[in-house]
Every structure is written in C-alpha cells, then in structure tokens.
Amino acid sequence: MSGKWILSTACWRNPQNPGRNLMNTGPIVSRxxxxxxxYATDTGAEHDVxxxxxxxxxxxxxxxxxxxxxxxxxxxxxxxxxxFLNLFRDHSRHSLQVLSGFLDLLIRHQREHVIRWVSLQYxxxxxxxxxxxxxxxxxxxxxxxxxxxxIKKVLDPEHPQKVELDLKQDKQLIGGFSLRVGxxxxxxxxxxxxxxxxxxxxxxxxx
Numbered sequence: 001m002s003g004k005w006i007l008s009t010a011c012w013r014n015p016q017n018p019g020r021n022l023m024n025t026g027p028i029v030s031r032x033x034x035x036x037x038x039y040a041t042d043t044g045a046e047h048d049v050x051x052x053x054x055x056x057x058x059x060x061x062x063x064x065x066x067x068x069x070x071x072x073x074x075x076x077x078x079x080x081x082x083x084f085l086n087l088f089r090d091h092s093r094h095s096l097q098v099l100s101g102f103l104d105l106l107i108r109h110q111r112e113h114v115i116r117w118v119s120l121q122y123x124x125x126x127x128x129x130x131x132x133x134x135x136x137x138x139x140x141x142x143x144x145x146x147x148x149x150x151i152k153k154v155l156d157p158e159h160p161q162k163v164e165l166d167l168k169q170d171k172q173l174i175g176g177f178s179l180r181v182g183x184x185x186x187x188x189x190x191x192x193x194x195x196x197x198x199x200x201x202x203x204x205x206x207x
Contacts, residue, residue, distance in 0.1 A: 028111070028114065029114050029117040029118055029121050030121055032105075032106070032111065032114055032118045032121075033118045033121030033122045033124075033125055034125060035102075035105075036049065036098075036102050036118065036122055037049075037122055037125050037126060037129070039098065039101075039102070040095075040098050043094070043098055044094075045092075045094055045095045045098045046126065048091055048092060048094075048095035049095055049098055049099065049122070050122070050123065050126045051091070052088050052091060052095065052099060053119040053120075053122045053123050053126075054123060055087070055088070056084075056087070056115075056116075056119045057116070057119045057120055057123065059087060060116045060119070067113075067115065067116050069083065070083065070084065070112050070115060071112045071113050073110075073112075077107045080103075080107070080112070081100065081103045081104065081107065084099070084103060085099065085100060085103075103115075106118075127164075130162070131159065131162055132162050132163075132164060133155050133156050133162060133163045133164070133181065134163075134164045134166075134181070134182070135151075135155060135163065135164070135165050135166070135179060135180060135181040136165075136166045136168060136179070136180045136181075137151060137165055137166070137167055137168070137177060137178075137179050138168045138169070138170050138173065138177060138178040138179075138180075138189075139167075139168075139169060139170075139173065139176075139177045139178075140169065140170065140171055140173050140174065140175060140176075141169070142167070142169065143167050148165055148167060151165060151179070152165055155181065172191060173189035173190065173191050173192075174189065174190040174191045174194075175189065175190035175191075176188045176189040176190050176191075176192070176193075177189060178192065
C-alpha cells in the first residue's frame, strides 16, 4: 500500500488525501480510532476493518494474554504484528494491509497498549457513522430467530436491518431477560427483580 500514516500535533492525515482532518481534540484512543476509520474509509476497507475490530474485541475478552504479548517490547515488533495479522487470514489482502499499517503506527509511536480500546472505539464510531444500533440480549434459554427479529424491530422500527443483536445465555438470570443497548440496560430478569426486592427490604445480596 503506497499510503503512509502521518502523525502531527495538529491532525492525522493520509498522504493520499492530505486535506482531510482526522484529529481534533479528545482522548488519544479516540484519535487513533478516528485515524483508522478515516484511512480505512479512504481505501474502501472500512466495513472489513469493522468486522476485524469486532473479532479483535472478542479475542481480547477471551484471551487475556493477547494484549500483554502485543505490548511486550522484548518480542520483536514483526512477530507481534504477525500475531495479530494471523488472526485474520480469511480477510482480504487489502484490508490486512490497512491493519498492518495501523499496527506499524502503534508500534512506531509506542502506543501498543491502546489497541484494545481503539478496537472498541472504532466499532462505536463506525456504528454512529452508519446508523447501526448494537445491543446484547441475555436470556436463560436460547432465543429463536423470530423473536430476535421482533426485538430488532422494536429497537429500530424503520431500519431493523441496521440492528446488530448479540444473543447470550446466562443461567444466573433464573428467568426473563436482560437487554443492553449502549449505556442503557433493561433488566427484566427474575434475578434482577429479586435484587430489587432484597434492596427494598435492606437485605444484603450476600445474605
């Protein structure tokens, strides 16, 4: 890929589109995520990179040592980068080049420690840009596809196809469900109701 990532104190810029500002103010994680989204969009890889960031955030949750290994500078930079790229062998070469360039940027500026949070910020920024609603529905028993589609229509009646609903199971709910969309949580579980009853009567959860 001929383009290079450029970092200055004022903005992030892609040499192929130098007039496009990628950074204003805010946390460094947000700036790196904005840079990745802008560059991926400019090169037509934003959707595939979105898929990679979703998987990456899941990998971090499932493999705690993944982030630690990427940040370990005792391991050669090339090996650390290849460790990530090997997770996405099923993606296009073009998208892998975008991710490779971004990993080089993090390593060059010694910002490896933000990779996990950048992946989450990228997801958030991509969803806002494309009008995507993301939610997590947790139930005791599996939810069928028909029920899932109904919930999507409730969350976005006009564009249910833009709702991403992750289905999870948790027997500790006892019954009912819990639905999280962004920072909002609807707890309609039996366990949640029991907590409210205990709280009303001043009973500690551990009692």
